[in-house]
Amino acid sequence: MVKAYINGTGCISPQNSIDSEWFFDTINPAKGDYFDAIEPSYKEFIAPNLLRRMGRAIKMGVAAGNIAIKQADIQKVDGIITGTGLGCFEDSERFLLAILNNDEQFLTPTSFIQSTHNTVGSQIALIMKCHDYNFTYVHRGFSFESTLQDALMLFEEGKETILVGGIEEHTPNFIILNRKAHKFQEQNTGLPIWRSKTPGIQMSEGTAFFVLNKTKTEKSLASLDGIQTLYKPKTAADILAKLISFLKIHNLSLTDIDVTLMGFSGDANFDSRLQELLPTIEKESVAACYKNVCGEYHTASAFAMWTATKIIERQMLPKVLSVSDKKPSGIKHVLIINQYLGINYSFTLLSQC
Amino acid sequence: MSQRVYITGLGMISAIGNNVPESFLSLSQSKTGIGKINHLTTRYKDEFLAGEIKLSNAELADLVKDNNPALNRNSYIAMLAAKEAVLNSGIDTKDGLRTGVISSTTVAGMSKTELYYKELFEKDEHLDVLDTHDCGDSTERIADYIGNVDYVTTISTACSSAANAIMLGCRMIKHGQLDRVVVGGVDALSKFTFNGFNTLMILDREWCKPFDENRKGLNLGEGAAFVVIEGENALNLRKGKPLAEVIGYANTNDAYHQTASSPEGYGATMAIQQALGMSGLKPTDIDYINMHGTGTPNNDLSESKATIAVFGNQVPKFSSTKAFTGHTLAAAASIEAVISVLSLQNSMIFPNLNFTTPIIETGLIPETTLLHTPLNTILSNSFGFGGNCSSLLFKKV
Numbered sequence: 001m002v003k004a005y006i007n008g009t010g011c012i013s014p015q016n017s018i019d020s021e022w023f024f025d026t027i028n029p030a031k032g033d034y035f036d037a038i039e040p041s042y043k044e045f046i047a048p049n050l051l052r053r054m055g056r057a058i059k060m061g062v063a064a065g066n067i068a069i070k071q072a073d074i075q076k077v078d079g080i081i082t083g084t085g086l087g088c089f090e091d092s093e094r095f096l097l098a099i100l101n102n103d104e105q106f107l108t109p110t111s112f113i114q115s116t117h118n119t120v121g122s123q124i125a126l127i128m129k130c131h132d133y134n135f136t137y138v139h140r141g142f143s144f145e146s147t148l149q150d151a152l153m154l155f156e157e158g159k160e161t162i163l164v165g166g167i168e169e170h171t172p173n174f175i176i177l178n179r180k181a182h183k184f185q186e187q188n189t190g191l192p193i194w195r196s197k198t199p200g201i202q203m204s205e206g207t208a209f210f211v212l213n214k215t216k217t218e219k220s221l222a223s224l225d226g227i228q229t230l231y232k233p234k235t236a237a238d239i240l241a242k243l244i245s246f247l248k249i250h251n252l253s254l255t256d257i258d259v260t261l262m263g264f265s266g267d268a269n270f271d272s273r274l275q276e277l278l279p280t281i282e283k284e285s286v287a288a289c290y291k292n293v294c295g296e297y298h299t300a301s302a303f304a305m306w307t308a309t310k311i312i313e314r315q316m317l318p319k320v321l322s323v324s325d326k327k328p329s330g331i332k333h334v335l336i337i338n339q340y341l342g343i344n345y346s347f348t349l350l351s352q353c
Numbered sequence: 354m355s356q357r358v359y360i361t362g363l364g365m366i367s368a369i370g371n372n373v374p375e376s377f378l379s380l381s382q383s384k385t386g387i388g389k390i391n392h393l394t395t396r397y398k399d400e401f402l403a404g405e406i407k408l409s410n411a412e413l414a415d416l417v418k419d420n421n422p423a424l425n426r427n428s429y430i431a432m433l434a435a436k437e438a439v440l441n442s443g444i445d446t447k448d449g450l451r452t453g454v455i456s457s458t459t460v461a462g463m464s465k466t467e468l469y470y471k472e473l474f475e476k477d478e479h480l481d482v483l484d485t486h487d488c489g490d491s492t493e494r495i496a497d498y499i500g501n502v503d504y505v506t507t508i509s510t511a512c513s514s515a516a517n518a519i520m521l522g523c524r525m526i527k528h529g530q531l532d533r534v535v536v537g538g539v540d541a542l543s544k545f546t547f548n549g550f551n552t553l554m555i556l557d558r559e560w561c562k563p564f565d566e567n568r569k570g571l572n573l574g575e576g577a578a579f580v581v582i583e584g585e586n587a588l589n590l591r592k593g594k595p596l597a598e599v600i601g602y603a604n605t606n607d608a609y610h611q612t613a614s615s616p617e618g619y620g621a622t623m624a625i626q627q628a629l630g631m632s633g634l635k636p637t638d639i640d641y642i643n644m645h646g647t648g649t650p651n652n653d654l655s656e657s658k659a660t661i662a663v664f665g666n667q668v669p670k671f672s673s674t675k676a677f678t679g680h681t682l683a684a685a686a687s688i689e690a691v692i693s694v695l696s697l698q699n700s701m702i703f704p705n706l707n708f709t710t711p712i713i714e715t716g717l718i719p720e721t722t723l724l725h726t727p728l729n730t731i732l733s734n735s736f737g738f739g740g741n742c743s744s745l746l747f748k749k750v
Contacts, residue, residue: 104548122606177473181483
């Protein structure tokens with residue numbers, strides 16, 4: 001079974017992940033019931049003439065892609081695959097409001113042009129002059145996962161280097177409306193994220209890009225060994241059974257997994273199956289979380305994969321992610337169990353290489 | 354690893370019919386579905402034409418047999434077309450084989466969001482649009498409507514979306530990850546896309562005229578089309594009947610401009626060449642091309658040049674069927690896949706309506722009347738914003 005090697009990463013999140021030295025030492029709390037991404041000064045990543053017109057999602061995506069490519073030290077890729085739940089939401093909203101506020105008159109096309117979900121992928125293709133494979137996935141909590149599944153197939157089909165990334169942005173209006181629909185809760189509920197008893201997430205945003213390589217090089221930080229998505233599993237037992245067979249494909253069992261990053265979102269309804277699984281994971285592996293620092297969004301699993309890569313690189317599980325005092329001894333395999341709305345589940349397996 | 358992949362079921366709803374038999378009738382009678390705007394709320398409804406599905410949302414709800422108020426037009430038409438494809442194929446999703454749904458859409462739930470967006474801030478009604486606005490919504494509704502689906506994902510690569518859904522489905526079967534997949538695309542007409550294309554000044558106020566020297570732009574349409582594709586192993590197991598084989602596909606990027614195609618059609622040329630390369634066919638083996646042919650000055654010239662780059666002075670018979678359906682965006686490639694299979698099955702090339710004068714620069718002349726001719730292989734092109742170019746190759750079985 002083909003693996004992918006992670007040769008470069010770039011991550012913009014509510015934390016200081018843009019700084020390559022940062023490793024969960026300083027943590028920004030949520031702004032009550034949501035997180036904002038910390039955006040870098042884009043000038044060092046994007047030409048000023050392009051920057052002026054770009055929406056936030058595009059800027060975040062292009063910059064994170066740029067950082068990953070620089071770290072991998074490559075000039076070209078054989079494909080660009082992006083994943084995003086809501087795409088360039090700011091531009092979509094801007095064009096929609098212009099239509100509604102001006103009764104379909106006096107419109108300019110820029111925000112419409114940039115509203116299409118494939119804008120980030122195509123902007124990167126334009127900048128890199130990449131005429132090769134270009135795909136954009138837009139399926140909720142599978143958006144980023146699909147990019148990884150696709151990249152692994154492309155490697156089997158003979159491609160060598162693929163850029164993948166997850167992108168999400170929110171807007172002030174989006175936050176107002178979701179708050180009104182009671183989808184959020186304050187971060188400070190008094191209970192840790194993996195033990196929440198109340199509904200509501202902390203809405204967030206961010207982007208993480210990865211240069212994936214078919215062959216291992218001196219740049220390789222970790223390997224991506226496998227990825228599987230589960231649509232609407234009925235019970236925690238179903239998830240566990242699927243997880244055990246997923247690990248078996250890779251000749252592993254749960255006890256071989258040094259760290260298991262679990263996608264607790266803080267919404268007790270969505271997290272119930274993960275809460276049920278937690279004792280088993282804690283017993284066999286070392287359980288950890290990540291949405292307490294990155295918040296919840298469609299492509300939070302991209303942040304999780306960035307975190308897993310860092311954990312393997314640094315050989316350490318940051319305390320802020322731990323759910324117990326149990327510490328991993330030597331980190332060879334990291335598993336991500338993500339969930340989105342309790343509907344989209346995924347397993348992503350990374351290993352030391 | 355590689356097994357053959359067959360199309361075994363067709364489903365489609367668009368301006369030319371609410372199902373495949375109705376669509377075939379319109380196509381074989383050269384009857385366009387494009388006309389006066391009836392359902393879309395827009396101040397321009399008397400100034401432009403569109404390819405609307407002839408049913409209201411209430412009528413669609415009756416057909417779907419689901420009164421869930423959260424459903425929007427995108428979901429209704431996606432569910433109808435996907436279900437038709439599944440029934441047509443005869444697959445039983447409860448038989449233990451792995452079934453996937455790979456759909457695609459560009460504006461997803463926008464047709465409903467735009468009706469209520471401002472109200473959302475003032476009232477407590479219609480907040481469900483927050484859950485149904487995104488692209489994944491209609492895909493999951495299809496999956497639940499069909500039942501027993503193991504895998505879902507959604508693609509959005511502008512007007513080439515459904516071609517990429519078909520391509521991904523084929524690859525997942527060849528890689529042994531799924532046994533069969535319901536693949537396609539959907540886009541309901543919205544004020545958002547209508548005004549977007551109008552602002553770009555690429556809408557024709559009259560009937561669109563693909564590949565005509567005097568073409569002025571496209572007519573927007575709406576629709577959903579899905580095909581069931583199955584690996585030969587799964588098909589043989591249930592002794593099913595194939596309708597056509599998918600023998601080639603390719604995805605490239607023009608990397609020229611965010612919305613415009615390169616003048617020489619570089620990305621399109623590569624997509625066609627790579628699809629041919631995969632099939633092992635020579636350009637002269639292609640019997641007919643179902644072109645992207647939107648009717649915009651830019652696309653049709655660029656696509657004509659790409660066609661000449663690949664086929665030289667032996668350009669196969671070709672037509673764009675967008676003058677029947679309008680440009681249905683994410684659904685275009687799957688609607689044209691269904692039309693291509695109908696062409697193969699019935700040995701018919703459906704005409705390029707409204708054409709009179711060839712483009713001076715290229716001189717290419719499409720088929721303008723219904724043609725009965727044996728067809729073995731069909732190339733279908735789809736290109737989109739963001740430079741996304743995809744080509745598919747279908748073969749008669």
